[in-house]
Amino acid sequence: MLVITTYSCKEVKKDAQEASEKVEAAIQDVNNKMEERTMTVTMEPKSDSNVKGDITFTEKGNKVIFTEKGNKVIMVTHLSGLTPGEHAIHLHEKGDCSAPDGKSAGGHWNPKNMQHSKWDSPKGFHMGDIGNLKADSEGNATLTFETGEWCIGCDDVTKNIIGKSVVVHQGVDDFTSQPAGDAGNRVSCGVITE
Numbered sequence: 001m002l003v004i005t006t007y008s009c010k011e012v013k014k015d016a017q018e019a020s021e022k023v024e025a026a027i028q029d030v031n032n033k034m035e036e037r038t039m040t041v042t043m044e045p046k047s048d049s050n051v052k053g054d055i056t057f058t059e060k061g062n063k064v065i066f067t068e069k070g071n072k073v074i075m076v077t078h079l080s081g082l083t084p085g086e087h088a089i090h091l092h093e094k095g096d097c098s099a100p101d102g103k104s105a106g107g108h109w110n111p112k113n114m115q116h117s118k119w120d121s122p123k124g125f126h127m128g129d130i131g132n133l134k135a136d137s138e139g140n141a142t143l144t145f146e147t148g149e150w151c152i153g154c155d156d157v158t159k160n161i162i163g164k165s166v167v168v169h170q171g172v173d174d175f176t177s178q179p180a181g182d183a184g185n186r187v188s189c190g191v192i193t194e
């Protein structure tokens, strides 16, 4: 009896071991199919400012489980040369930062024809209405923003951020004034290109 018990105990352990190896292999398989795209946008000074830095956009998701619809884009912004305090940051509709005042970037990216507002406002908002970031006493600012409403290079024109630009303003976005939150001069601009 004792021998049999020991034997079946070993069998159970072996089965458990095999099962956990199978689970690990399945997880590995899913991870291999995880989609991750990263791109960096260089922010250049505009309107005679010194505001520069870079922004990375990373799309993370899983085509197998969540399909592309469940993907998220994470935006990490690092800027220097700002005046201390809050500054508006948006995605604008044209991927053109050539004008010295940044106006070549056009208005806010608004593919769904909504009013300007705060991100996630129930009244609607522009797809470019990221909001404000805060610079410290040295003029440095960091902002991490994450959303499932954007994609990097997908077919949905209401989500695809490629070909748009990032604009940082001298002033604060009041989330109310139309069409752009009364945020003042454009002090930094960068084009989102593949």
Ligand SMILES: [Cu+2]
Pocket: 088, 089, 090, 091, 092, 108, 167, 168, 169, 180, 183
């Ligand atoms: Cu703007």
Ligand SMILES: [Zn+2]
Pocket: 090, 108, 115, 116, 117, 126, 128, 129, 179, 180, 181
């Ligand atoms: Zn807006």
